[in-house]
Amino acid sequence: MPPVVKQDADRVAWNESAFREVNERMRALALELDRTAEFVCECASVSCADHVAVPVDDYDRTREHGRRFVVIAGHQQPDFEMVVERRDGWVVVEKTGHAGTIASLHDPRAA
Numbered sequence: 490m491p492p493v494v495k496q497d498a499d500r501v502a503w504n505e506s507a508f509r510e511v512n513e514r515m516r517a518l519a520l521e522l523d524r525t526a527e528f529v530c531e532c533a534s535v536s537c538a539d540h541v542a543v544p545v546d547d548y549d550r551t552r553e554h555g556r557r558f559v560v561i562a563g564h565q566q567p568d569f570e571m572v573v574e575r576r577d578g579w580v581v582v583e584k585t586g587h588a589g590t591i592a593s594l595h596d597p598r599a600a
Contacts, residue, residue, distance in 0.1 A: 498569055498588035499587070499588075499591060500533070501569045501570075502587075502588040502589075502595070503591065503595070504533045504535055505531045505532065505558050505560075505584070505592065506592055506596075508529050508531040508532075509552075509596075509597065510597055512529055512531065512559070513552075513597050515528055516528075516545060516548055519545050520545060524544060524546070525542055525543070525544050525545065526542070526543065526545055527541070527542055528541055528543050528559055530559070531558035531559050532558075532561065532566070533566050534564065541559065541561050541578060543559055547559075552598055555592060555593040555598070555599050556583045556584040556585075556589040556592045557573065557581055557582065558570075558581070558582050558583075559579055559580075559581060560579065560580055560581075562580050566582075569584060569585060569588040570584050570588065571583055
């Protein structure tokens with residue numbers, strides 16, 4: 490697990506939003522090839538390069554909410570997010586407060 494470093498809400502939301510954009514591209518490829526994809530952990534740690542296998546349907550359900558992200562279990566940051574769903578090895582977190590606002594504003598699916 491990457492080291493837990495106290496981070497401000499802006500950095501947390503920006504980091505996770507960047508990983509979410511990478512995963513949107515991986516999702517598109519997975520749809521062409523299969524129904525499960527190796528997604529980049531969308532946690533706030535800039536040093537995290539971990540991947541997690543998530544069915545595309547589960548990823549899409551998570552992405553219906555602009556404040557939600559797929560992260561490896563244990564990578565969540567309780568100061569800025571809450572766990573809303575637990576799976577085998579990964580969780581869905583929802584950004585709260587200012588971090589949630591930033592995440593929603595930078596949601597690539599919002600238009």
